[in-house]
Amino acid sequence: MNLLTAIRTFFTAGQGVFRGMKDASEDSNPIELFKDWFETAEKSGIILPEAMSLATSTPDGHPSLRTVLLKSFDEDGFVFYTNYESRKARELIENPQASILIHWAVLHRQVRIEGPVERVSDAESDTYFASRSRGSQIGAWASMQSKMLGSREILENRVKEADKKFAGQAVPRPEHWGGFRIRPERIEFWQGKADRLHDRFIYSRETGAWRGSRYYP
Numbered sequence: 001m002n003l004l005t006a007i008r009t010f011f012t013a014g015q016g017v018f019r020g021m022k023d024a025s026e027d028s029n030p031i032e033l034f035k036d037w038f039e040t041a042e043k044s045g046i047i048l049p050e051a052m053s054l055a056t057s058t059p060d061g062h063p064s065l066r067t068v069l070l071k072s073f074d075e076d077g078f079v080f081y082t083n084y085e086s087r088k089a090r091e092l093i094e095n096p097q098a099s100i101l102i103h104w105a106v107l108h109r110q111v112r113i114e115g116p117v118e119r120v121s122d123a124e125s126d127t128y129f130a131s132r133s134r135g136s137q138i139g140a141w142a143s144m145q146s147k148m149l150g151s152r153e154i155l156e157n158r159v160k161e162a163d164k165k166f167a168g169q170a171v172p173r174p175e176h177w178g179g180f181r182i183r184p185e186r187i188e189f190w191q192g193k194a195d196r197l198h199d200r201f202i203y204s205r206e207t208g209a210w211r212g213s214r215y216y217p
Contacts, residue, residue, distance in 0.1 A: 030203040030210055031074065034187070048069070051102070052100045052101060052102045053065055054066055054067070054068045054100050064087065071128060077182050079120055080179065081129075081178060081179045082180065084177060085146070085176050097115070097116055098115070098182050099113065110189075114184065119179065138159055141162040141165075141171070188202045196217060197217055201214055
């Protein structure tokens with residue numbers, strides 16, 4: 001962390017604890033509020049403000065949790081990318097419902113998002129994949145994500161093989177790699193306050209429109 005980042009972090013620590021949040025209303029747009037919070041987190045000096053916990057579940061109810069990176073969001077939903085043969089992808093394909101949690105500790109803020117999940121289009125996945133570093137692109141070909149690996153050497157050899165295969169050319173996106181979009185039906189904003197009397201607002205999508213309400217902490 002450089003000096004400027006450290007200064008930003010110091011002055012934004014606990015932001016909102018004393019100011020609180022405005023009351024939710026029927027016409028509030030939680031996506032715009034999330035955008036405001038996300039931009040604040042980006043400016044605060046937080047490392048990886050886009051990091052989020054993703055919860056999935058098997059059809060019979062066995063949950064699993066991991067951290068992924070939020071790559072884009074808009075009115076249509078929240079997007080992340082992964083290997084479609086990974087555990088999280090398999091669970092999302094079998095049970096296309098998910099929940100994500102973003103926690104910005106220095107700001108005393110959390111956002112929880114729940115909703116159905118769908119794959120993004122091939123065009124979207126292609127565009128994002130092309131923006132990644134070449135090393136990450138090669139890694140997507142080399143890694144058999146969530147499968148047992150006998151040794152680190154095996155992985156490194158697979159990286160060398162993929163690098164050799166695509167030498168001198170652009171690395172194409174593997175068919176087994178792409179994005180998922182979580183279409184939010186419920187978004188909760190949590191703002192830490194003194195004496196644990198936190199602010200909580202929950203927005204639910206009802207017949208295409210968002211409705212917000214304040215909840216007890």
